[in-house]
Amino acid sequence: KNEVEQSPQNLTAQEGEFITINCSYSVGISALHWLQQHPGGGIVSLFMLSSGKKKHGRLIATINIQEKHSSLHITASHPRDSAVYICAVRSFLGPGTYKYIFGTGTRLKVLA
Amino acid sequence: ETGVTQSPTHLIKTRGQQVTLRCSSQSGHNTVSWYQQALGQGPQFIFQYYREEENGRGNFPPRFSGLQFPNYSSELNVNALELDDSALYLCASSFRGDTGELFFGEGSRLTVL
Numbered sequence: 362k363n364e365v366e367q368s369p370q371n372l373t374a375q376e377g378e379f380i381t382i383n384c385s386y387s388v389g390i391s392a393l394h395w396l397q398q399h400p401g402g403g404i405v406s407l408f409m410l411s412s413g414k415k416k417h418g419r420l421i422a423t424i425n426i427q428e429k430h431s432s433l434h435i436t437a438s439h440p441r442d443s444a445v446y447i448c449a450v451r452s453f454l455g456p457g458t459y460k461y462i463f464g465t466g467t468r469l470k471v472l473a
Numbered sequence: 474e475t476g477v478t479q480s481p482t483h484l485i486k487t488r489g490q491q492v493t494l495r496c497s498s499q500s501g502h503n504t505v506s507w508y509q510q511a512l513g514q515g516p517q518f519i520f521q522y523y524r525e526e527e528n529g530r531g532n533f534p535p536r537f538s539g540l541q542f543p544n545y546s547s548e549l550n551v552n553a554l555e556l557d558d559s560a561l562y563l564c565a566s567s568f569r570g571d572t573g574e575l576f577f578g579e580g581s582r583l584t585v586l
Contacts, residue, residue: 394575402510402561404577447515449575458529461506463515 364388367448367464374471380435382467384448387429391459395422395433396447398466404447407433438471445469476500477566479578486554487586494549494581498566504573505547507539508563510580516563522547551583559585 365386374380384393395407408415408422410431415422419438424431435442448464476499486492498505504523508516518531522541536552545566551558561580567573 396575396577402563402580402582404516404563404565406575406577409574449516454529459521460529460531461508461516461518461521463508463517465515 362387363464364452365448365450365462365464367446367467369467370465371468372470374438374469376439376471376473378438378471380438380442380469380471382433382446382448382469384431384433384464385429386431386448386450386462388450388452388462390450390452392451393424393431394449394451394461395431396449398445398447400444407446435469440471440473443470477564477576477578479562479564479581481581482579483582483584485584485586488554488556490554490585491550491552492554492583494551494562494564494583496547496549496564496566496578498545498547498564499576502566502568502576503545504567505541505545506565506567506575507547507549508565509533509558510561510563511557512560519549554585556585559583 368383393410398404410424419436421434445466447466453459478497480495506521507519510516519533521529525541538550541547563580565575565577
């Protein structure tokens with residue numbers, strides 16, 4: 362079992378729909394990142410969370426530390442939101458050292 | 474535009490050869506991390522450098538090594554290339570702190586024949 366699990370793996374939505382992508386993790390973390398990757402490889406950081414909720418435009422990210430779960434919501438989805446969304450956690454290896462563990466991503470396609 | 478630049482963008486090597494990939498971090502960032510992303514997979518953490526010292530490593534063999542320079546730019550070196558090393562190699566820079574946001578470069582796509 363992967364230490365970071367995302368669901369769903371693939372998602373097709375109609376323009377305007379509300380979208381939720383989930384991320385569960387099994388390790389202790391100091392931060393969780395939501396990333397967006399477009400075809401061609403470039404990755405953009407959307408959110409970094411250690412608690413609570415953040416909002417940026419039509420994107421909302423929440424995290425529940427006790428339940429080891431985070432969600433990324435997209436309101437009023439648009440075809441330009443089509444991309445792979447990746448959850449990544451920062452986990453401590455030892456004093457002053459840590460590693461990042463990535464989910465396999467959720468491939469989102471929004472149809473016009 | 475994140476301000477993180479990687480070179481080269483594409484390269485082809487043969488098995489057994491060595492490769493060096495380069496990353497210039499965003500101004501003000503003192504931490505660089507490297508990732509390998511195979512086709513259709515999520516990125517895998519290789520290692521991270523802070524102030525020229527490695528301070529975190531994923532499950533990669535010693536033939537994957539790195540350097541960070543005083544200007545915080547970084548290199549990833551891979552020796553004795555294998556076919557499975559074919560992947561997109563990404564670097565990200567951040568400012569050291571408990572929750573440093575990551576800024577990614579566009580990646581270097583390596584093909585090993």
